[in-house]
Amino acid sequence: MHTLADLRAGKLAGITRLNLSDALGEFPEEIFSLADSLEVLDLSGNRLTELPDDLHRLKRLKILFCSNNPFTRLPECLGQCEQLFFVGFKACEIVDVPANALPPALRSLVLTDNRIETLPDAIGDCAQLQKLMLAGNRLRQLPESLARCKRLELVRVAVNEIHELPRWLLEMPALAWLAFAGNPLNDIHTEEPIRQIPWPQLALQQVLGEGASGVIQQAQLRADDDASALDVAVKLYKGDVTSDGSPLNEMQACIAAGRHAHLIPVLGQIQDHPQGARGLVMALISPSFVTLARPPTLESCTRDTYAGTRLSVATVKRMAAGIAAACAHLHAHGINHGDLYGHNILWNEGGDSLLGDFGAAAFYPDEETGRRLERIEVRAFGVLLGELLDGCEANDVETAGLRELEQRCVQADVMQRPGFAEVERQF
Structure with a gap:
């Protein structure tokens, strides 16, 4: 984090990234002194309601964060910033998205948790658009012009007012990650019974991790009639809207998924939490399991980043087979995972794998839509398989069959892709 005092004193000359959060009520003119170097500008957590009309003077600006500011309108000056490809206005008060506020190089647009009811048709002119984050708004429909965005891969429209997923959306050639829970759609899943675990039977221990949807802690579970205790993991969900949707939708999907060898087992639902929290x-997963990849960076946009681990072809096959089996299980239960990525997979050196993080999961609205949703997710699997093969130490001859499967999974014609049951049989 930087200070306005240092900026005014000239101490930040030449920096490429500026973070200013100091209850600013207006855009500091001194930022323009960085016009020759500034590429990333983060003004989140201030009191800004507008940006200067001549923002394009920051000629090298590529990434702009303005989350948690009381903007009611996406600033039109953004449309004149020629190199700007990432725009993030999460948790503002935006109602209006003007057509000319969309920069020509736009790849990622994050407008999560606002008050937007409509998007301009001009969004279809954003030919480079790959990621569109719109969860937690008031959208009743998406503009059909979005169908022209042939590179669009990730769409988050959870917790809106959408009554139907349009056919054109389900036919987009590059779409691989779609989150839509929390809309007034049909829902054909049936409730699964789950064990209720009273809160007093749990003794919380250290925090294992924290994400947008909640906190995971190690705990001991003690039954009323048993002196022994079982080591478990407890996830307490937050009530806030995340970039993927509602944490409570995530919990519902976890329960409905049931048991599978390649999913993290759910033992029960917390009952009688003193603050009414859901969880x-x-x-508790063995520490021999580690996360397969790191999430996408701002630059990689929709692609995970890997640490350079080299895998044998046998390990790739074992991991891919396990994840395909987990996805086949989910879709057989009418569940779309929505976030099938390496960073949501745990694995060990033996090639065992577990698919986690149901934050973007949603239930099929109907069977026909479900068939299309499955093949959208198959494209995400194809991308994952390609990434695993990129880290494989085997030669091209040994991986030829897997590369062919990868291409079948990512082909542009959605309904020509195989379903997960067929993918699973390839291993």
Whole structure:
């Protein structure tokens, strides 16, 4: 974090990234002194309601964060910033998205948790658009012009007012990650019974991790009639809207998924939390399991980043087979995971794998839509398979069959892709 005092004193000359959060009520003119170097500008957590009309003077600006500011309108000056490809206005008060506020190089647009009811048709002119984050708004429909965005891969429209997923959306050639829970759609899943675990039977221990949807802690579960205790993991959900949707939708999907060898086992649902928090009790995973990849960076946009681990072809096959089996299980239960990525997979050196993080999961609205949703997710699997093969130490001859499967999974014609049951049989 930087200070306005240092900026005014000239101490930040030549920096490429500026973070200013100091209850600013207006855009500091001194930022323009960085016009020759500034590429990333983060003004989140201030009191800004507008940006200067001549923002394009920041000629090297590529990434702009303005989250948690009381903007009611996406600033039109953004449309004149020629190199700007990432725009983030999360948790503002935006109602209006003007057509000319969309920069020509736009790849990622994050407008999560606002008050937007409509998007301009001009969004279809954003030919480079790959990621569109719109969860937690008031959209009743998406503009059909979005169908022209042939590179669009990730769409988050959870917790809106959408009554139907349009056919054109389900036919987009590059779409691989779609989150839509929390809309007034049909829902054909049936409730699964789950064990209720009273809060007093849990003794919380250290925090294992924290994400947008909640906190995971190690705990001991003690039954009333048993002196022994079981080591478990407890996830307590937050009530806030995340970039993927509602944490409570995530919990519902976890419960409905049931048991599978390549999913983290859910042991029960927390009952009688003193603050009324919602949560799940899950199996505690061995520390031999580690996260497969890191999430996408701002530059990689929709692609995970890997640490350079080299895998044998046998390990790739074992991991891919496990994840395909997990996805086949989910879709057989009418569940779309929505976030099938390496950073949501745990694995060990033996090639065992577990698919986690149901934050973007949603239930099929109907069977026909479900068939299309499955093949959209198959494209995400194809991308993952390609990434695993990129880290494989085997030669091209040994991986030829897997590369062919990858291409079938990512082909542009959605309904020509195989379903997960067929993918699973390839291993």
